[in-house]
Amino acid sequence: MFRIYMGSVLSSTEFTKFDLGITSDRTLSTIGRWLKVDENGIVFDDSNFNIFQRKWRVPVTLDELFFESSNLKIGTLYNDELRMRDLLLKITDFKIDLIVGYLKSQSYNPYELIASGWGCAQTTGIPTIIVNVTPPENVNYSFFLKMTEFTDGMIVLSDRYTMVAFSTEKKEYTQNNKGQAEK
């Protein structure tokens, strides 16, 4: 099982062990693997070794979107990219295990989250995490899956911090939820 924590570094202490942390915090003072944000874009930080960066810009090649950690291939998408059907259909060829989307919204809108995150999961079939930033500096995390006859695909909708676990082989997903978003 691959365990992913989403939320602030401070709140992560509530969770004992996870394989990857996703945060909007700009600085980190902890060891582990973190996908964090800096002024240039998002950075994958493996115990203070920056081994992947995607800048806030239109990528020149599709390879700019992907990186691998612990045998997990992760794709990163920004804003409108999450709703670009042609792009979503194209990245399904790259055998990605997880998509992490960064969505900056003018205000909290579940429909926009659903269009971007749930829509991405339905179109690509790939589990999708959305880091949703709304003014002034609110950040919420969501986790979506492809719909099946047993699930509508919405595992987490807008939590301030949470942890999800999934197996890329068996496609099993669970959630250990400790936080609830404030609206």
Added chain:
Amino acid sequence: MIFGKISSVFRSFFLKRKTNAFLDHALIEPDAFGYVGVIQFQHQNFKNSKDFHTKILSLVKVAKMEGAQLVLFPAGMNMELYSVPEESLSGNQISKIEDECLKIFSNIASIEKIYVGYADLVKGMKIYHFINSNGKSVEGNTFTIYNVKVAFMDDEIDEDVDLILNPCLTKKWVGDYESFGHAWLYSQQKYSYSMESYMVGDHFTGQSGIYAPIEATESMSGIIKQTQSKILEETLVAKIDFSVLETVKRKKNVKDEYARLLDNK
């Protein structure tokens, strides 16, 4: 707690479900296209084609009275004329029923001067039909009505279409979330309007609707109109404003920036 939150989101989703600012009952300009109708059709198994004709005509008349210039029926309309299960019918009999169905829709389209879309279902495959206001069946998957590009929902559509038609048979629910499915999602990803129609009654359920990109609706939900019931017959008519769609498309036009990336093989 998460379920409480989810249900509150959906409660707000359904409460906010309302027509957008575009809907009014102004007189239709004869040279403009903007009023569309979706029929959520009650499955009945008609005893004869005359009854079927009468039923379809009455539904089209209701939609037309509310201003509809294009009406979408669900998938499986040919099945309404089956007297026995499809497995018991020969290929020739199935073709004859399809032709009969098309003749009825064409006749009504020409009498009422209205565009009609629907789909037959043969061995689980959808066969789309688009009939113009002269009652002529139009070949192909993409059509033009007063400069508006219309197409049936299909991943193969490369063109920048304005309105997507999705005739469906039935849908199973595993959560409220599925109300967002199919055409609604297509509207969000293709920045087009969309119409989705379902068969209801007997063992069929569905929730038909008329959708837009969220940015083109006042409620920011992407829902222009959606049926109240998942099991009862309903007719939806709404005015859709293609100039609003153009504005949204211009704002969201990132195609040029990404063209090189997407063309890269």
